[in-house]
Amino acid sequence: MQFRNLKMVDYVVYGRGCFHQLDAILAPNRKNQAPMIFLVDHFFEGKPLISKIPLRGEDKIIFVDVTHEPKTKQVDALAQDIKDEFGTISGVVGIGGGSAMDLAKAVSLMMNNPGSSADYQGWDLVKVPGVYKVGIPTLSGTGAEVSRTTVLTGPERKLGMNSDFTPFDQIVLDPELTKDAPANQRFYTGMDCYIHCIESLEGTFLNEFSKSFGEKALELCREVFLSNEPWSDTSDDKLMMASYAGGMSIAYSQVGVAHAVSYGLSYLLGTKHGVGNCIVMNHIEEYYPAGVAEFKKMVAHNNIDIPAGICKGLTDAQFDTMINVSLGMKPLWENALGKDWQQIMTREKLRALYEKL
Ligand code: NAD
Ligand code: ZN
Secondary structure, X not given: OOOOOOOOOOEEEEOOOHHHHHHHHHHHHOOOOOOEEEEEEHHHOOOHHHHHOOOOOOOEEEEEOOOOOOEHHHHHHHHHHHHHHHOOOOEEEEEEOHHHHHHXXXXXXHOOOOOOHHHHOEEOOOOOOOOEEEEEEOOOOOOOOOOOOOEEXXXXXXXXXXXXXXXOOEEEEXXXXXXXXXXXXXXXXXXXXXXXXXXXXXXXXXXXXXXXXXXXXXXXXXXXXXXXXXXXXXXHHHHHHHHHHHHHHHHOOOOOHXXXXXXHHHXXXXXXXXXXXXXXXOOOOOOOHHHXXXXXXHHHHXXXXXXXXXXXXXXXHHHHHHHHHHHOOHHHHXXXXXXXXXXXOOHHHHHXXXXXX
């Protein structure tokens, strides 16, 4: 039996307003005159947060377009532009949701690894550490702040650069940064965390490490999404810790059916991770009866619309593409359904599920 030797984030600062410590945190990590590059979610362009970014010397803010989930060619272009303009840099700071954080991780790695980021989509293909990297979430739920992956859509596959070099050196968890998130977006990304918990806790890979974090994250999700009080600062505080703990839970287990199916949607239709998981979760009571019932309760309680009918009119070839992508996520299926998962999740069964979405 081989046990996972988990590489974690080196430094974590948590607290409402802790963003103001960023200047002091970055200072010892600045190398000579080399700049820090801030990759900031384009939502914040022109917003007050920008004036609080501690720019020094040649530091630069680059607003990143996260309309679509990160692509390998976007990462390669960003890394090349930074190399062309500055040569070497001190580090990359990603500020935003899972997309901006994933871009920051990937760009950091591509500053020091040759070729295209597409060459490193997979497990443990990254050869050398990237530059110093910091993650600062402005949405809570994905767990991208703690994970050892950065999910990228490449020419051939949607797959992360999973490696021990991928986790951030530092994360800054300041719940104040999440306060302007629109209710729908906050819910979709928050449900990513809820679904991480259900898939981890109901999975065959479960162990006490994952369970400890998963149960706490689940409890926090329930407190925020089933509360009778209006959304408050405390809700943001809790959801940020739920995201962290949910990410720690799956780091030592795996996700399951909702993620495996949602990957197919996102590959073919570009459906974003959070909402895609919700679309699938709405229809998989067969696998997670209690989790799906509670999910539906949360949807109703928060007055959220979950899109439906997104697979209407797709061709056989398109269904096949989604099925291939989904069935390629072997560890997810094995976690969800056990070693004999291929007998349970046949192509016909998966097709029928996609047709319902
Ligand atoms: P996101 O980063 O894609 O952002 C969604 C939208 O919210 C964007 O329009 C963005 O501009 C906006 N936004 C961000 N912060 C905001 C704020 N404070 N106020 C208002 N709007 C704000 O959403 P997400 O759900 O956080 O991340 C999804 C991405 O994360 C996907 O690309 C997915 O593949 C990735 N992901 C990565 C991991 C990992 O472990 N690396 C895990 C799960 C998901
Ligand atoms: Zn997820």
